[in-house]
Amino acid sequence: MNAKTQKLVHADKKYIWHPFTQMLDWLEADPVIIESGDGFYLIDTEGNRYIDGVSSLWCNVHGHRVPKIDQAIRNQLDKISHSTLLGLGQTKSIELAEKLIKILPQGLEKVFYSDAGATSVEIAIKMAYQYYRNRGEKSKKKFIALTESYHGDTIGSVSVGGIQTFHRIFGELLFQAEFAPSPHQYRFDGDDDQCRQFSLDKIEEILRNQSENIAAVIAEPLVQGAAGIIVHPAGFLAGLRELTRKYGVLLIADEVATGFGRTGKMFACQHEDVSPDIICLAKGITGGYLPLAATITTTEIFDSFLGEISEMKTFFHGHTYTGNALACAAAIANLELFEENKVIESLPPKIRLIDEYLKRIENLPNVGNVRQKGLMAGIEIVKDKITRESFSYEKTIGAKLCSAMRLKGAMMRPLSDVIVLMPPVAIDLTTLKNLLDIVVETIENDLPEIIKNA
């Protein structure tokens, strides 16, 4: 470790509390400190280069130091970095909203900005809740969510999240939601059709019994990311849309992870021609540059908030940095790059390449399941391939595998024992192949040893 790194590591350990990190482990480890980026690579203070294999936590799209996005931010710096949207308009937020509406599923027409995926979900929840209050349907105040779903870490978004660990710890602080089983084929005894139908039936059961109390169903369309890249059986989202229409409840699609090309189309909803009542966007919206989020809804929902001041129909929600101009400028450049570089059109060969590599390892003894939708893939490592039994949590097999990949030049981060592959959407085929070589070879060659020593 060079002197500069030593100094930084010392200061990091002294001053910083890292998210989702057992700091006792961190304090004992030799952390990597990233100093710069170059295209699809991250560069640390020792000069090591790593392929950004999880898109800097699922948000990077076109790589790092992309000239067009850099320039858009510089240009905006020369005008203004931030002014409030509370009672004022701002050029870039208008321009971006117009662009978003053009590419979103039809019917989504009103953009409410915020700054994180979690806030975009909070806003969706409050919007759906108040929509029914504004209409005088005050009993409709509950939400249906899927088990193992993830919608962010604020109290409202954890309330509709289905990850048990968080519910165990913060349970008393959360509002109560109804949970239906996620259609998780690998953990379901039956085929794709039965798995989809089982979940839809459970949701319908809840709706049949208490739709008059339900405001909305919230789901991550097609892929439940944080749950370990659970890929839903085809038709589940369309089925959900049908049920929500039939029983008169709203559908909230959380596309924070799936949006902006990740699943092979611009938005996951477009795979099944679904237009939700509310959509949540964040992560990739600025190409992974700056914190920005948007909750977009229909004119019908928007109109229910119109009224005299005294009617109290105003949407009482906002954040200081709502619609930040620098972030909006980056987001506009992000969308322009999608068009200029035909990013969506360039995805099929990359998706096929990932599929070929996954096929190579799916028969290995400790590879329980490989799952993929577009550029989102998960490789689930298990103790027993037949019974699907997992390794105990403390063995941290996934983390150890990712450490081994890091030594070979791929920056990865697992979800328990699911190795997550989520390269930047615009990654070139050569770099993607290098990334896949590292990931697959580590699983082929290093996994047996890691298991033996765990």
Ligand SMILES: *Cc1c(COP(=O)(O)O)cnc(C)c1O
């Ligand atoms: C990451 C994520 C969130 C939370 O976004 P933050 O910007 O981290 O608050 C919400 N929903 C989904 C589906 C996510 O993957």
